[in-house]
Amino acid sequence: DIQMTQSPSSVSASVGDRVTITCRASQGISSWLAWYQQKPGKAPKLLIYAASTLQSGVPSRFSGSESGTDFTLTISSLQPEDFATYYCQQTKNFPLTFGGGTILEMK
């Protein structure tokens, strides 16, 4: 199975800040990676797939990039509605696996 390691597990930031979250795959997955946002009591919402393709309707302040087996989710200017938990997921093959999550908290 492909293991996904996210860091940090939590981060504190303020509205307007630039935030980056990292996900590392245990083996090469090319661009086969998705990012999700989850708010308390709600289902996860797809933000990005294919490492850097923004899902329809997702604000352009969200972006994704890759470097080898390292992937980054960047929020360019935090908005109040962005405080949530973020998960990465490898989309290369079954079994699908997720990172442990990053809680983005208000400073």
Add this chain to the structure above:
Amino acid sequence: QLHLQESGPGLVRPSETLALTCTVSGGSISSTTHYWGWIRQPPGKGLEWIASKYYSGSTYTSPSLMSRVTMSVDTSKNQFSLRLRSLTAADTAVYYCARVDQKEMFLDPWGQGVLVTVSS
């Protein structure tokens, strides 16, 4: 717009079998470009993929759950289902259903989730 809705018991006794159904509306479960899947999330913890199935066959299951999981699709009702046997407290979680893009393998959309508690 595609909508998924989970249904099933909120409380199940240890050693029993959990049966959940996901009803798909706004689209056909017989899509040739999607799988259908189940994911769970224990309270306060992360996401765990359980299984995915193509409407006409192929099923993929988490190795850690394979011996206890059955997934099926009912095209006549536009529903798919999950059965999880031999439940323990560790199976307490919110269970989500979702559509899986067959090419890109992302999960979208998701159902709202149903909390299942395993307790006597």
